Amino acid sequence: MKKIxxxxxxxxxxxxxxxxxxxxxxxxxxxxxxxxxxxxxxNEYDYSGIKTEDGxxxxxxxxxxxxxxxxxxLRVGAQIFARDFGELGNDEFEIDWAYGDYRVNNYFGVRxxxxxxxxxxxxxxxxxxxxxxxxxxxxxxxxxxxxxVYAGIKGVGAYGxxxxxxxxxxxxxxxxxxxxxxxxxxxxTILEDRLRTAxxxxxxxxYEAGALQLGYPAALAAAYGQQQGALAAAxxxxxxxxxxxxxxxxxxxxxxxxxxxxxxxxxxxxLFTEIETIMDIRTPNLTLTxxxxxxxxxxxxxxxxxxxxxxxxxxxxxxxILSAEYNMIRVDVGNVLIxxxxxxxxxxxxLGWAVSASHRFTYWFELGAYYGDxxxxxxxxxxxxxxxxxxRYKEERWLRDACLTTRFDLNENWIFKLEGHYMNGLDDxxxxxDPDPDPDWFLFASKVxxxx
Amino acid sequence: xxxxLIFILLSCALGFIFVVPAFAxxxxxxxxxxxxESLNKEDIQNIFLGKMAKWPDNSSINFxxxxxxxxxxxxxxxxxxxxxxxRNYWRKMVFTGKGQKPKxxxxxxxxxxxxxxxxxxxxxxxxxxPLKNVKTITS
Numbered sequence: 001m002k003k004i005x006x007x008x009x010x011x012x013x014x015x016x017x018x019x020x021x022x023x024x025x026x027x028x029x030x031x032x033x034x035x036x037x038x039x040x041x042x043n044e045y046d047y048s049g050i051k052t053e054d055g056x057x058x059x060x061x062x063x064x065x066x067x068x069x070x071x072x073x074l075r076v077g078a079q080i081f082a083r084d085f086g087e088l089g090n091d092e093f094e095i096d097w098a099y100g101d102y103r104v105n106n107y108f109g110v111r112x113x114x115x116x117x118x119x120x121x122x123x124x125x126x127x128x129x130x131x132x133x134x135x136x137x138x139x140x141x142x143x144x145x146x147x148x149v150y151a152g153i154k155g156v157g158a159y160g161x162x163x164x165x166x167x168x169x170x171x172x173x174x175x176x177x178x179x180x181x182x183x184x185x186x187x188x189t190i191l192e193d194r195l196r197t198a199x200x201x202x203x204x205x206x207y208e209a210g211a212l213q214l215g216y217p218a219a220l221a222a223a224y225g226q227q228q229g230a231l232a233a234a235x236x237x238x239x240x241x242x243x244x245x246x247x248x249x250x251x252x253x254x255x256x257x258x259x260x261x262x263x264x265x266x267x268x269x270x271l272f273t274e275i276e277t278i279m280d281i282r283t284p285n286l287t288l289t290x291x292x293x294x295x296x297x298x299x300x301x302x303x304x305x306x307x308x309x310x311x312x313x314x315x316x317x318x319x320x321i322l323s324a325e326y327n328m329i330r331v332d333v334g335n336v337l338i339x340x341x342x343x344x345x346x347x348x349x350x351l352g353w354a355v356s357a358s359h360r361f362t363y364w365f366e367l368g369a370y371y372g373d374x375x376x377x378x379x380x381x382x383x384x385x386x387x388x389x390x391x392r393y394k395e396e397r398w399l400r401d402a403c404l405t406t407r408f409d410l411n412e413n414w415i416f417k418l419e420g421h422y423m424n425g426l427d428d429x430x431x432x433x434d435p436d437p438d439p440d441w442f443l444f445a446s447k448v449x450x451x452x
Numbered sequence: 453x454x455x456x457l458i459f460i461l462l463s464c465a466l467g468f469i470f471v472v473p474a475f476a477x478x479x480x481x482x483x484x485x486x487x488x489e490s491l492n493k494e495d496i497q498n499i500f501l502g503k504m505a506k507w508p509d510n511s512s513i514n515f516x517x518x519x520x521x522x523x524x525x526x527x528x529x530x531x532x533x534x535x536x537x538x539r540n541y542w543r544k545m546v547f548t549g550k551g552q553k554p555k556x557x558x559x560x561x562x563x564x565x566x567x568x569x570x571x572x573x574x575x576x577x578x579x580x581x582p583l584k585n586v587k588t589i590t591s
Contacts, residue, residue: 030553032546032553034547063547065546069552072512073512077549078549079549103506103512116548116549124548125547127547128547130543131540131544262532263532316533316537318534360534360536363536451543
């Protein structure tokens with residue numbers, strides 16, 4: 001089936017655009033699509049689940065949509081979409097959006113079905129290469145590994161235009177998530193760190209007290225407690241989620257394009273979602289004679305609140321576009337029952353910001369640049385807490401990305417892009433067995449895309 | 453000095469020639485069912501960006517675009533976007549399901565015929581286009 005759809009796309013790209021437009025004219029059914037193929041390579045290490053060190057073509061996306069207006073004010077449509085982003089996507093087709101849209105008046109319209117999530121300026125169009133200068137959006141705002149959480153909501157929504165240049169969009173329903181989402185993988189790491197610390201302290205105290213009861217000298221009892229605490233901590237392991245189920249999800253967006261400042265727009269967007277996951281958690285067996293191995297139990301972990309707030313500003317003047325965005329993600333897990341013991345997991349705040357500029361010099365050439373900064377835990381910005389864990393590096397706490405990008409419009413339908421990234425940081429980076437990973441590295445990407 | 457003065461005056465005159473007719477070259481036309489006699493620039497921009505979808509009597513707006521030379525002029529004058537930016541804007545709408553690309557016409561005559569036959573339709577043509585069964589909208 002997958003091959004048939006890909007073949008269908010290839011055939012479509014060979015059909016003259018006029019023929020598709022003609023179908024549009026006669027049937028009132030709009031058919032549009034896009035397909036892109038990229039190549040990505042880094043000078044060292046693998047990035048974001050892609051084998052970038054060797055260079056990879058697992059870097060593509062495609063989508064096709066149909067829409068029509070069966071009655072006055074009513075529009076229905078759907079888009080199917082597939083992508084390959086290293087370990088993610090693998091060209092499996094999914095319904096990207098599919099909804100009915102009824103425009104009651106200029107101030108109010110309703111939508112029902114699966115709608116895109118408005119987050120920041122560009123989340124809704126993040127998969128469409130043709131609508132921006134760069135190949136990759138700043139990861140500080142648009143985390144590729146979290147796309148599943150931010151892609152869409154199945155439910156109902158409302159939208160409209162308000163006086164003075166304001167517009168709004170609301171959606172309520174069930175979101176999406178996959179076990180590979182970065183949010184959940186990061187959460188499992190935090191859970192493991194937290195659990196290890198708690199169990200180590202608890203076991204050390206318990207064995208020390210036991211030794212004292214048996215009449216051991218205080219110093220010896222303390223040393224025994226420390227030894228057993230360390231053994232207990234070594235048994236702790238929290239695996240990445242084996243499954244993830246999205247629950248209640250809400251999304252709101254407010255945009256303001258002030259009439260007195262042509263080309264300026266402000267945007268505030270908010271997303272709230274609850275997620276249920278299952279993780280294998282290994283805890284030590286504490287026996288009277290000491291720590292005796294560990295037991296792995298499949299555990300339900302409910303993420304009470306994943307909320308994202310993005311504030312953005314964009315200014316367009318002539319062929320130049322400037323933008324700045326700030327992103328805050330908050331992950332609240334609350335209490336997790338581990339072996340019957342409630343364990344409190346601290347809230348994590350993930351912060352990112354990015355600034356970008358692009359300019360179109362001719363109808364066929366555009367140049368752009370952006371800088372993004374991303375910290376995976378605001379309470380540990382310098383990574384010192386992370387570094388205190390054996391085998392971890394402080395640079396895993398962040399990723400700073402300076403990108404220079406070029407876009408060549410071969411014609412209205414074909415686009416070719418080249419870009420380079422200077423990276424600092426190791427978040428989302430796999431450095432293999434390198435005992436001393438270099439936090440400074442480079443990434444190169446190119447992509448060709450077709451849309452109609 | 454005299455040379456410079458002549459150059460400045462010539463530049464101003466040329467600037468005048470190129471700038472002033474910009475508004476004059478584009479004529480906004482609508483179907484006779486449209487009650488509006490005039491629209492301000494903001495309304496025209498909102499219509500062609502799909503933000504204003506209803507006329508004040510709540511009937512649907514059906515806007516169309518042109519592929520003639522007047523298109524670039526229209527975008528510059530009323531929409532404040534280049535044709536690339538306008539195309540990109542509609543790509544975003546189409547690929548998020550928020551809108552359908554407007555119908556577009558290769559000649560003024562075809563566009564005028566469509567507007568004259570379609571309730572709630574609005575479009576733009578060059579000032580020297582032969583108008584028939586449509587009304588002009590002042591801005």
